[in-house]
Amino acid sequence: MKLKQLLKMILINISQNKVRTFLTTLGVIVGTATIFMVVAIGKGGEAQVNEQYSRLNVGTIMVMPAQRGRVADPLTAKDAQLFLESQNIAQAFPLLRGNGDINYENYSASAGFAAIQPGFQESNNLVVGQGRALDEEDENKKNRCAVIGAELANTLTDGSPSEIVGRSISINNRKFEVVGIYNRVGDSGSGGSYDDTAFVPYSAGERFLLGARANPTIIAQARDIDAVQSAIEDITASLNENHRAGGAEQFRILDAGSRLVAAQESARTMSMLLLAVAVIVLIVSGIGIMNVMFVTVKERTREIGTLKAIGAKKQEILKQFLIEAVFISLAGGVIGVIAGFLTIPVLKYFELPALSSVSGVLLGLIFSVVTGVFFGFYPAMKAADLSPLEALRYE
Amino acid sequence: MTNSSNCVIAASNIVKVYQNGSEELKVLDDVSIRVLHSDFMAVLGPSGSGKSTLMNILGCLDIPTSGKYYLDGLDVLKASENELADIRNKKIGFIFQKFNLLPRLTALQNVVLPLLYRGIDEEEAMELAREKLTLLGLADRMGHKPNELSGGQQQRVAIARAIVGSPELLLADEPTGNLDSKSSEDAMVIFEELNRQGNTIVIITHDVEVAERVKKLVYIRDGKLYENN
Numbered sequence: 349m350k351l352k353q354l355l356k357m358i359l360i361n362i363s364q365n366k367v368r369t370f371l372t373t374l375g376v377i378v379g380t381a382t383i384f385m386v387v388a389i390g391k392g393g394e395a396q397v398n399e400q401y402s403r404l405n406v407g408t409i410m411v412m413p414a415q416r417g418r419v420a421d422p423l424t425a426k427d428a429q430l431f432l433e434s435q436n437i438a439q440a441f442p443l444l445r446g447n448g449d450i451n452y453e454n455y456s457a458s459a460g461f462a463a464i465q466p467g468f469q470e471s472n473n474l475v476v477g478q479g480r481a482l483d484e485e486d487e488n489k490k491n492r493c494a495v496i497g498a499e500l501a502n503t504l505t506d507g508s509p510s511e512i513v514g515r516s517i518s519i520n521n522r523k524f525e526v527v528g529i530y531n532r533v534g535d536s537g538s539g540g541s542y543d544d545t546a547f548v549p550y551s552a553g554e555r556f557l558l559g560a561r562a563n564p565t566i567i568a569q570a571r572d573i574d575a576v577q578s579a580i581e582d583i584t585a586s587l588n589e590n591h592r593a594g595g596a597e598q599f600r601i602l603d604a605g606s607r608l609v610a611a612q613e614s615a616r617t618m619s620m621l622l623l624a625v626a627v628i629v630l631i632v633s634g635i636g637i638m639n640v641m642f643v644t645v646k647e648r649t650r651e652i653g654t655l656k657a658i659g660a661k662k663q664e665i666l667k668q669f670l671i672e673a674v675f676i677s678l679a680g681g682v683i684g685v686i687a688g689f690l691t692i693p694v695l696k697y698f699e700l701p702a703l704s705s706v707s708g709v710l711l712g713l714i715f716s717v718v719t720g721v722f723f724g725f726y727p728a729m730k731a732a733d734l735s736p737l738e739a740l741r742y743e
Numbered sequence: 744m745t746n747s748s749n750c751v752i753a754a755s756n757i758v759k760v761y762q763n764g765s766e767e768l769k770v771l772d773d774v775s776i777r778v779l780h781s782d783f784m785a786v787l788g789p790s791g792s793g794k795s796t797l798m799n800i801l802g803c804l805d806i807p808t809s810g811k812y813y814l815d816g817l818d819v820l821k822a823s824e825n826e827l828a829d830i831r832n833k834k835i836g837f838i839f840q841k842f843n844l845l846p847r848l849t850a851l852q853n854v855v856l857p858l859l860y861r862g863i864d865e866e867e868a869m870e871l872a873r874e875k876l877t878l879l880g881l882a883d884r885m886g887h888k889p890n891e892l893s894g895g896q897q898q899r900v901a902i903a904r905a906i907v908g909s910p911e912l913l914l915a916d917e918p919t920g921n922l923d924s925k926s927s928e929d930a931m932v933i934f935e936e937l938n939r940q941g942n943t944i945v946i947i948t949h950d951v952e953v954a955e956r957v958k959k960l961v962y963i964r965d966g967k968l969y970e971n972n
Binding site (some may be wrong): 349350352353357360361364431650651653654655657658659660661662724736737740 | 799802804805824825829831832833837839843844845846847848852857860861862865867868904933
């Protein structure tokens, strides 16, 4: 019998038992949707990690207080200077970050600000689009000037950012003159986007915005990737020497490379966990398919006998029941993939990053077909092996 | 077997023994039967006489314990499982007591099945099936499913399915067993007409009225075949 006619016959058989077929496919639907989502979440997590760390050089080392809030013996700009004494460290900048109200004429925004030294701009790829960058003179004179992110400039001027250059804004009620606007950089790492941040000279920020509360982070750059470990050791030594009270213990030293690895690892663990769930669901649903196929074979025993009597060969009966099982599971797979697509917005709503992908669709469908073949084979074999005589006699 | 090629069926010394625990049950005891082309034969016997077993062996659904069986010159006992399926498909047309139509398929789809298993092109097979159904007066019933047809109509669909592939032998097992007398009469008329057209027909039955209509009658009792009662 040709495949087209066989498929027709199988469709007629399946459509006769719609409810049973649907119930059988449910497990496959869930399993396939899970596999699709595993891939989607994996891809989403990967994309998120990559994006978060895309602007972070793998040689970057962050030194920050181990606890939030006030610290007895905080880091200072001087620590950054001391770090530079190490041969393994190419750059080290103190960075202060905070949140506050930023006002310009009638517009106000609740945004982040950052106090930086001039070198921070290059090492973070901050490029001035209009006006000028912060420079050494601003730093030395504690100039109350600011370069703001493109998004913040847009918000404050209601869409005509260029007018703000040369005008003054207030950050937490302190006046700063806007001297430039950075080009858009997109999302950055933790602590909000640079596009939505006002940057001021480190010295000015320390003095006018944070004062005694100043509790900076230091961002250091190892000479190269191989120097990261030695650089961390040097930083630890320096902290132990200069912060007698608690030494390096009171600070966290993070390097971008190991953070990246950790983030990737946790994303992978999540994926493997979900994949295990999906495989279990598919096995269970496969057993369901096998059960239903056994019942179907039993029900149609006399029909199988008739088919054999009019000339159906063993392999044709096998093919018919196997394709029927695969058809059921593949239908479940297709519905599962569609369900997976529909679930992605829900995942996004709960802030789980998920990206649909061709590999997710293929993997889901392949798994559903494999389930059908694997669990459909034994019942189909039973059907094919029936002796025509016994089958015809079956009541 | 010098003259086996003239015969549709040439079976000799067929013995069939069933093992029932330690007990041996000899269902067919040295049965020899010969059916020539265009024969119209009935095997008459009561239930338990071994006639169903004979029918299964003649229909290549079962294999005898010993004996020889040539169907249209082919040595059936040497055929593989797939070859037997081929023989059933091409050489034999079955007509069952309970019709054995596939319930989810229409009359036309049922009739076309043997041709599809033969690998014949669907269009061509459909054409042949329509022709046979029309011949049997079911032109307006082709799209109906078995449960939408009367018993007599179902049996005619089954007959159409049996003859659609032009087999050497039509093998009917109690073809009137599930029919009322009117439909039984119709079925017998059809068999007579088919025989007139040259079809070889063997009917297995316990119905004496059926037996009276055939050209050649053999009796089976306790596993043995007799030419006359």
